[in-house]
Amino acid sequence: MPQTRKIAVVLKGYPRLSETFIAQELLGLERAGHDLVLVALRRPTDVKRHPVHDEIRAKVFYLPEYLHDEPWRVFRSLLKSLPKPGFWQALVPFLRDLRRDWTRNRFRRFGQALVLVAEWPEGARWLHAHFIHTPASVTAYASIMAGVPWTCSAHAKDIWTSSDWELSEKLARACWTVTCTRSGYEHLKSLAAETCRVHLSYHGLDLDRFPSFEGDHSNRDGSDPSDPVRIVSVGRAVAKKGYDVLLKALSLLPEDLSWRFEHIGAGDLTKDLRLLAGHLGLAERVAWHGALDQKDVLARYRESDIFALACRVAVDGDRDGLPNVLVEASSQRLACVSTRVSGIPELLNNDENGLVVPPEDPRALAAALERLIRDPALRRRLGAAAERRVRADFDHHSSVSQLSGLFKSEWRKYP
Numbered sequence: 001m002p003q004t005r006k007i008a009v010v011l012k013g014y015p016r017l018s019e020t021f022i023a024q025e026l027l028g029l030e031r032a033g034h035d036l037v038l039v040a041l042r043r044p045t046d047v048k049r050h051p052v053h054d055e056i057r058a059k060v061f062y063l064p065e066y067l068h069d070e071p072w073r074v075f076r077s078l079l080k081s082l083p084k085p086g087f088w089q090a091l092v093p094f095l096r097d098l099r100r101d102w103t104r105n106r107f108r109r110f111g112q113a114l115v116l117v118a119e120w121p122e123g124a125r126w127l128h129a130h131f132i133h134t135p136a137s138v139t140a141y142a143s144i145m146a147g148v149p150w151t152c153s154a155h156a157k158d159i160w161t162s163s164d165w166e167l168s169e170k171l172a173r174a175c176w177t178v179t180c181t182r183s184g185y186e187h188l189k190s191l192a193a194e195t196c197r198v199h200l201s202y203h204g205l206d207l208d209r210f211p212s213f214e215g216d217h218s219n220r221d222g223s224d225p226s227d228p229v230r231i232v233s234v235g236r237a238v239a240k241k242g243y244d245v246l247l248k249a250l251s252l253l254p255e256d257l258s259w260r261f262e263h264i265g266a267g268d269l270t271k272d273l274r275l276l277a278g279h280l281g282l283a284e285r286v287a288w289h290g291a292l293d294q295k296d297v298l299a300r301y302r303e304s305d306i307f308a309l310a311c312r313v314a315v316d317g318d319r320d321g322l323p324n325v326l327v328e329a330s331s332q333r334l335a336c337v338s339t340r341v342s343g344i345p346e347l348l349n350n351d352e353n354g355l356v357v358p359p360e361d362p363r364a365l366a367a368a369l370e371r372l373i374r375d376p377a378l379r380r381r382l383g384a385a386a387e388r389r390v391r392a393d394f395d396h397h398s399s400v401s402q403l404s405g406l407f408k409s410e411w412r413k414y415p
Contacts (some may be wrong), residue, residue: 004033004034004035004407004408004411005035005125005126005407005411006035006036006037006121006123006124006125006126007029007034007035007036007037007124007125007126007127007128007250007407008036008037008038008039008061008121008124008126008127008128009026009036009037009039009058009108009129009130009218010040010041010116010128010129010130010135010136010138010139010142011038011039011040011041011044011130011131011135012040012041012044012130012131012134012135012331013040013041013043013044013045014040014042014044014060015046015049015050015053015290016046017046017048017049017050017291017293018050018265019235019265020050020294020324021180021203021324022130022242023050023052023053023056023394024052024203024205024206024209025153025203025345025396025399026056026057026058027052027206027250027398027404028206028396028397028399028400029403029404030056030057031032031400032400032401032404033404034404034407035123035233036058037058037059037060037061037064037121037123037124037297038056038058038059038060038061038385039061039062039116039121040060040061040063040140041063041065041112041135041138042062042065043062043065044365045077045257046291047291047403048291048292048293049293050200050293051209051293051294051295052206052294054091057238058382058403059121060128061121061215062116063112063115063116063121064111064112066108067107067108067111067112067189072109073115074114074115074380076140076373077111077114077115077118077119078116079109079219080118081114081117081118081145084145084278084332085113086144086145086146086147087119087145088145089144089145089181090113090142090145091138091139091161092199093144093169094106094110094141095138096168097166097169097178098166100163100166101163101166103133103356106137106314108331109134109141110141111232112138113137113138113139113141113142113191114145115146116138116142116186117142117145117146118187120146121192123144124148126148126150126151126407126411127139127142127143127146127149127150127151128150128151128152128153129147129150129151129152129153129174130152130153130155130207130225131153131154131155131158132152132153132154132158132162132170132177133157133158133161133162134160135353136152136158136170136174137153137170138157138235139152139344140170140173140174143173146149146260149175149289149407149410149414150173150174150175151174151175151176151177151178151407151410152170152174152176152177153178153179153180154177154178154179154180154184154188154230154320155180155184155321156180156181156184156190156318156319156320156342157240157319159179159184159187159188159319160184160187160313160317160318160319161316161317161318163402167188167191168191168192168193169198169345171188171191171192171193171198172192172193172194174197175197175292175413176197176198176408176410177192177197177198177199177407178197178198178200178201178402179198179199179321180200180201180202180203180321180322180343181198181200181202181321181342181343181346182323182343182346183202183320183343184341184343185198185199188288192213193377198351199402200277200405201399201402201403202346202393202394202398202399203324203327203358203394203396203399204323204327204394204396204397204398204399205324205327205328205331205390205394205395205396206396207390207395207396208411209294209330210298210328210332211296212300212333212387212391213301213303213332213333215384217302217304217333217334217380218376219307219380220266220376221373221374221375222256222257222258222259222373222374222375223256223260224258225258225259227258228258228259228260228261228285228303228307229257229258229260229305229306229373230260230262230303230306231247231250231259231260231261231262231264231285231304231306231308231332231369231373232261232262232263232264232300232301232304232306232307232308232326232329233261233264233307233308233309233327234263234264234265234297234307234328235263235264235265235267235309235323236265236266236267236308236330237265237266237267237268237269237270237273238267238268238269238314238318239269239312239314239318239403240311240312240313240314240318240319240320241309241310241312241313241320241358242310242312242339243263243269243273243310244272244273244276245310245312245359245360245361245362245365245369246261246271246308246310246365247276247277247280247282247286248280248362249310249363249365249366249369250280250282250285250286250366250369251280251281251282251362251363252363253366253369253370253373254370255369255381256337257373257374259285259373260285260286260287261282261286261308262286262289262291262300262304263286263287264289264290264291264292264297264300265290265329266290266291267293268333269402270284270288270290270296273288274288293407297328297384298323298328298332300353301328301329301332301334302332304334304345305334305372305376305379306334306335306336306337306369306372306373306379307326307329307334307335307336308327308336308337308338308365308369309323309325309326309336309337309338309339310338310339310359310365311323311339311342311344311358311359312339312341312359313342313359318345319342320341320342320344320391321342321343322343322344322346322347323338323344326338326344326347326348326388326395327347328352329386329389330347330348330354330386330390331387331391332383332385332387333380333383333384333386333387333392334374334383335354335355335378335379335380335382335383335386336354336355336382336383336386337355337356337365337368337369337372337410338349338354338355338356338357339356339357339358339359339365340356340357340358340359340360344356347389347390347394348386351380351382351388352385353382353386353388354382354386355371355372355382355383392407
């Protein structure tokens with residue numbers, strides 16, 4: 001077995017409540033014997049942390065988020081890099097990229113790579129980027145400057161909002177790239193010169209943190225105003241989550257149904273969504289909780305009757321991959337309704353282990369919600385099937401084992 005190497009993992013921000021799947025992967029790699037150091041392009045903005053963040057031992061190294069915030073740090077890094085051949089070698093692809101993407105963001109990524117290499121984490125001998133857009137740009141430039149190989153994990157927004165030329169070139173530069181949905185996998189393969197270097201790896205779920213729910217979900221059927229059916233959703237208030245569509249669907253439900261909707265998550269559109277809920281006459285039936293940690297989210301899954309997520313493809317092409325919250329909710333036998341977008345049908349089969357409707361269709365979503373509200377037996381059947389699927393096919397140990405194997409197989413080529 002090849003000797004393990006210390007991996008510098010480049011992240012857009014850390015820690016982030018919305019990226020539990022990354023945190024659980026980092027912890028899994030540490031437990032598999034990998035030595036990590038975390039390099040973040042941004043400092044945390046979330047007030048809370050998940051318990052998993054406190055279990056990760058890796059040190060966190062923050063790059064300047066904006067170059068003008070730490071000009072002397074960037075200038076010192078430039079002076080240190082100028083005499084080295086790697087700087088001039090990296091300048092060639094940077095200038096080529098700059099001709100096609102003349103933006104401040106491009107300069108920022110090159111400057112962050114300068115700082116990373118000048119302040120190189122002690123002992124690091126490999127680079128791995130989480131997200132193939134900006135973190136991979138920093139990683140690709142730093143890889144050339146430092147003469148260190150790199151690999152990449154691509155997810156959702158980073159794939160679908162990046163230009164094909166940039167994806168193709170990064171796929172060619174990285175030793176390998178993994179992604180977490182079949183739709184993303186097929187897209188990246190279509191752009192890769194060597195398709196064998198693109199791999200499909202579902203994130204899975206740490207089932208120790210989401211043990212089987214030993215209780216029972218309720219028999220509420222929407223007929224009792226004093227005990228309404230509880231609908232929950234977890235996700236950032238951003239366009240691709242489709243919360244405006246979900247609110248419109250809720251407004252279409254028959255007046256005789258008693259229900260309550262709870263949203264968990266922060267996001268730029270929260271204020272707009274609150275206003276929309278008021279405009280639709282839903283304000284008294286909707287609760288906005290903001291970001292909660294993993295333990296509180298687990299409790300909400302177990303108290304609720306339905307999980308709803310109206311994912312869509314946003315105007316800029318942004319979309320989800322396979323939202324981890326659907327896997328989490330399914331693990332708790334919670335009946336899920338979502339949309340036919342990206343990797344969601346890779347988890348949910350309509351009428352088998354969930355209900356799946358077209359995106360951007362409030363009426364279809366309302367009809368699915370009404371079915372679930374009125375029929376507790378249907379909820380139990382779908383929830384039980386969803387849990388079986390998750391526990392059989394979405395255990396995160398499988399994805400961690402696959403990643404660990406990919407790292408070790410690559411290290412055999414780089415003595």
